[in-house]
Amino acid sequence: MPIFTLLAPVRLHIPDGFLSLGVSLVGWVLAIGAIGYALRQTRGQLGSKQIPLMGVVAAFIFAAQAINFPVAGGTSGHLLGGALAAVILGPWAAVLIMTAVIGVQALLFQDGGLLVLGFNIVNMGVITAFAGHLVYQLLKGLLGPGRTSLLAAGAAGAWISVMLGAGATAIELAVSGTSPLGVALPAMVAANWVAGGLVIALAVAALSPLASPNPDGLERVAEDTGFIGAALEPLYTILPDYTLPFVSNPVLSGLLAVVVGTLVVFGVAWAVARWQRRAPG
Amino acid sequence: LLHIDLADHHHHGHSLIHGLDPRTKLVGTLLFVLIASLLPPGAWVGYGVLFAATLVAAHYTGLGVGFAVRRSFVALPFALAAITLPFTVPGEALAHIGPLTLSVEGTVRLVSIMIKSWVSVQAAILMASTTPFHDLLWGMRALRLPGVLVSIVAFMYRYLFVLADEALRLRRARAARSGVAAGSKGGGSLAWRGKVAGGLVGNLTLRAFERSERIHDAMVARGFQGELRTLSAPVMTDRDWNLLVGWVTFLAMTALIGFIF
Secondary structure, three states, X not given: OHHHHHHHHHHOOOOOOOOOHHHHHHHHHHHHHHHHHHHHHHHOOOOOOHHHHHHHXXXXXXXXXXXXXXXXXXXXXXXXXXXXXXXHHOHHHHHHHHHHHHHHHHHHHOOOOOOOHHHHHHHHHHHHHHXXXXXXXXXXXXXXXXXXXXXXXXXXXXXXXXXXXHHXXXXXXXXXXXXXXXXXXHHXXXXXXXXXXXXXXXXXXXXXXXXXXXXXXXXXXXXHHHHHHHHHHXXXXXXXXXXXXXXXXXXXXXXXXXXXXXXXXXXXXXHHHHHHHHOOO | OOOOOOXXXXXXXXXXXXXXXXXXXXXXXXXXXXXXXXXXXXXXHHHHHHHHHHHHHHHHOOOOOOHHHHHHHHHHHHHHHHOOHHHHXXXXXXXXXXXXXXXXXXXXXXXXXXXXXXXXXXXXXXXHHHOOHHHHHHHHHHOOOOHHHHHHHHHHHHHXXXXXXXXXXXXXXXXXXXXXXXXXXXXXOHHHHHHHHHXXXXXXXXXXXXXXXXXXXXXXXXXXXOOOOOOOOOOOOHHHHHHHHHHHHHHHHHHHHHHHO
């Protein structure tokens, strides 16, 4: 649990107090607009069968975070989830699903604030759903039919949606005067690179002298500390006088993160593909 | 290794707060968070009053004064997002750390943000701990949240526990198949681990869809028509109204105090 508490900043759930009131209200206007439109868009298609399906996708996105090792999905599961839901059920249904997930996380798990829920929904639900959907459709069209192209398109969509959600969060923090954009944007994006590939970040961290100050300690504890070091690292790079070896670290772990993130989404997309083939229509 | 605490967050009880209508609690909590966000940076008196209010409220939940405080540190790590404020906000120098300068204004803003977020989390914890989830759902519906959305939440919550079990089952299966020799490190190469993890997630997706169809069929067989219904709807009593009016008055005064001092 403490590990995840420490990883919380890269999970993009903004708590109350971090956005100014004005920004929070703008978030609510955007979120309510998107949800209202999504409700209208989905009204015709939602049979009594569709709502449980959306519920289970929402629960899946929630539960997938329960497998936290060696899946890297834990910290960015909800973000991958936005794109995943969009690929399975379309972007408008995905907006509703992510609203449900993020709302419950805020209400029950205090994961993200209530007043800032509007922008949390926009960042992690609306932006990820549409980014995921558009990239997926675009790449699928470019790559043509086939399983590989489906997987590649889904992976790319999920990954780009994570970056866009992180970018949007940084902008909102900057507008609220909580964190200047020049600091928040690189930190958020870098942090989410690492978050997307915790496992690989762990390996990198184990090699890095910074992240394993006590290699003789309990193996498990050392691993956990490695995690923490890796996750916090990008925030250090914002300090101007930092040395070069540490700067190269987040970049490397970022690249590796793509690999693991891709593997995870491959797994999911494979399952979706199999499921669709099994039950067409 | 569950990363979310899947146990129900509701703590059963018969206190004053437990007995309130879910709508009262939802609206009251939202107003509290709203006022906390409204207070300007450095309104220490206002923050103190809000914190005292959470302690009093915690007392009346019967769960103990320190109940919410103990659970309220979840949001603090996000403070990392604001940790640069003392360095970036221009103002009077407070201290020097190497080449960096801490400013008074920036430090005040950072501490204010952290306190605001901390008391807001406490309010949310008290609400979630004293209201069963289905009552919260009912309250949302009664507060005119779209039915489709509330239904999705309801199904999500219903399936959450089922899926968590499935996920644990998958983990157990993996553990059962993964022998570790004494003295050696468990697990294979990174690529191998990634593949296994991807397989787990993929499997969970498949199982999720199958489970959802089965549960839905079972619900339809029992007369489900797309809306969740309750037989005993809560009612807003005089006590609810009195407390809500008192709460709003108190919060308004806190806001005034916060802006004056």
